[in-house]
Amino acid sequence: MLVRSLLAAAIVGALTTSSVAKPVVEMELAVMGGQGPEFPKLPAAADDDAGNAATITLIDGRRDPNGAGVGVLNDGELASAADAPQSNFFLSPEVDGGRLLITLDEPRDVKSVRTYSRHPGGRGPQRYALYVRDSVDEAAQDELATDPADENSGWKLLTEVDTRKLGTSPNGTAVAIKAGDGDDSLGRHRYLLMAIEKVEPDDMFGQTFYSEIDIDDGQQHDPPPGRSTLEIEGGYAIEFDTTQTPQLTPWVDKVLKPICAEWYPKIVAMFPSEGYEAPRRFTITFRAGMRGVAYTAGTSVVCAGPWFEGNLEGEAAGAVVHELVHVVQQFRRGRARTPSWVVEGLADYLRWFCYEPQEKRPRVNFDRANFDDSYRTTGAFFDYLARTHGAEIMTKLNDRARRGEYTEQTWEDLTGKSVEDLWLEYVQSERQQN
Ligand SMILES: [Zn+2]
Incomplete structure (x- = not known):
């Protein structure tokens, strides 16, 4: 019942940026279904999205070694249990935030970006800003690593995400960032940047347990090698x-x-x-x-x-x-x-x-x-x-x-x-x- 009433309170926020029209942010808590956690409206973590072939690197901040490496972020799975550090990527308690660079294998028409987290308590909610570049040209690593707050960084803010109002569910939290309400595109992109913040700035261990990042370009991709x-x-x-x-x-x-x-x-x-x-x-x-x-x-x-x-x-x-x-x-x-x-x-x-x-x-x-x-x-x-x-x-x-x-x-x-x-x-x- 708790989960259901929280769902009723789900918020849909919209934000306009200069690069594309009105990205919509949908967020949802999972409920327990017959086969495990399910998101009533949003898709489950996908293993056939364009994120499979993406390279994800942490370019700022520090990973918590008690968790998994960035490889879990495009393995197509939500964490297997409510509190499974080894199935999630999360930042070290010593840093306030960090930036994940997502490099697609080639420029792709991005329909939506979805992020999944799972933790029963304070590490379930997601707080981040998603940036894109106007250009799909190959960029040098130091160029990509510049602070997106710097106006000459080449990064453009797409939208900001904060799921704290949803509360948390041991079954997981999902966020979907889309363009408008239909099949519109968020633009053609090669690089995306996820600037992660702590859930609560004064909670030392408030780093979100991220399970998966999916990049949907409307096409089916091979599962990641090894699956x-x-x-x-x-x-x-x-x-x-x-x-x-x-x-x-x-x-x-x-x-x-x-x-x-x-x-x-x-x-x-x-x-x-x-x-x-x-x-x-x-x-x-x-x-x-x-x-x-x-x-x-x-x-x-x-x-x-x-x-x-x-x-x-x-x-x-x-x-x-x-x-x-x-x-x-x-x-x-x-x-x-x-x-x-x-x-x-x-x-x-x-x-x-x-x-x-x-x-x-x-x-x-x-x-x-x-x-x-x-x-x-x-x-x-x-x-x-x-x-x-x-x-x-x-x-x-x-x-x-x-x-x-x-x-x-x-x-x-x-x-x-x-x-x-x-x-x-x-x-x-x-x-x-x-
Ligand atoms: Zn045993």
């Missing part, structure tokens, strides 16, 4: 994105895609629930400069480029198989939250004891380990339970967790024993064998 969709058996489709990590594209194409094509349908078949349908479409995105290994949020798998680059011969593919389990799980969050050792234990059971070959399987140090150590230790314990009590026990465990019905009693229901007793049984049996 591809894999259609697999059972009507499933996986969208891969290595736009930020082109060095990983050959590995994704040759190694990862066949593994996903084989294992996603297998995992779906292994973890069913009555009336439940696993996601038909999801994304696997590799991010440059991301720390950690990988995570899954809803139908977005996000992988840390640097870690994958260093582990292509080793654990890289298995780490994605682990995330595929999370895509299939779609456990409900909230009150009846499944303990994470069960969630991760199931993912690592599938990964290490179904997908990985025998010789790679982890060994457990029984002097220190416990059943709720999570990941591979719990995975090894679940493997023992699957071998001794039947593999369907994992299907049932996953089903309970997906319904939000997992409790300690689940173990008694499935095996007639407590989880502590099952663990002792496992430790004893392994010790006898070794």
Whole structure:
């Protein structure tokens, strides 16, 4: 309701400049739809716009290294979660603003410019001024870098944007700058300049989380190199994105895609629930400069480029198989939250004891380990339970967790024993064998 009433308050501002007639600024907060955030009136972030082939550079100000590089600004996607620094570009708290130079591959008839941001709080609103040049001639970098406030800079103010009156939505904010109300053009341009300001000047961390900049010239463009969709058996489709990590594209194409094509349908078949349908479409995105290994949020798998680059011969593919389990799980969050050792234990059971070959399987140090150590230790314990009590026990465990019905009693229901007793049984049996 809050979002709806804020939408009702959406403002449409108009501003005249000398270069083109009356650019119109439309702005809107996203609502949560069936497939994720949706903008009721404005288009979703596009991956077929002229921005794909644009070069975006920060020519003034400083990027916050906790966020992503400028590459996220034309990858065709809104951030995958409400507060996902790695999916957004934002400026450092040390600067008051900065300027992004957008260089199109060739002069284009610009119909509209759209900008997308996503943050649940003070970093959601957008404040910037958009400048264009009268000339489409190639300009030198130092010429382009002159302050647009300087009247000889060659830059002309197109319009100013301030979405603060809309408030903020965890689902995202979109702005569209158009010429008039129809198919009019904002002019023929090679260069655009976005002069970004802090949301609130006195809020040190008030730098907007920008997800995407789209430049619409009325034509369809190829998706950015590194984006591809894999259609697999059972009507499933996986969208891969290595736009930020082109060095990983050959590995994704040759190694990862066949593994996903084989294992996603297998995992779906292994973890069913009555009336439940696993996601038909999801994304696997590799991010440059991301720390950690990988995570899954809803139908977005996000992988840390640097870690994958260093582990292509080793654990890289298995780490994605682990995330595929999370895509299939779609456990409900909230009150009846499944303990994470069960969630991760199931993912690592599938990964290490179904997908990985025998010789790679982890060994457990029984002097220190416990059943709720999570990941591979719990995975090894679940493997023992699957071998001794039947593999369907994992299907049932996953089903309970997906319904939000997992409790300690689940173990008694499935095996007639407590989880502590099952663990002792496992430790004893392994010790006898070794
Ligand atoms: Zn996990």
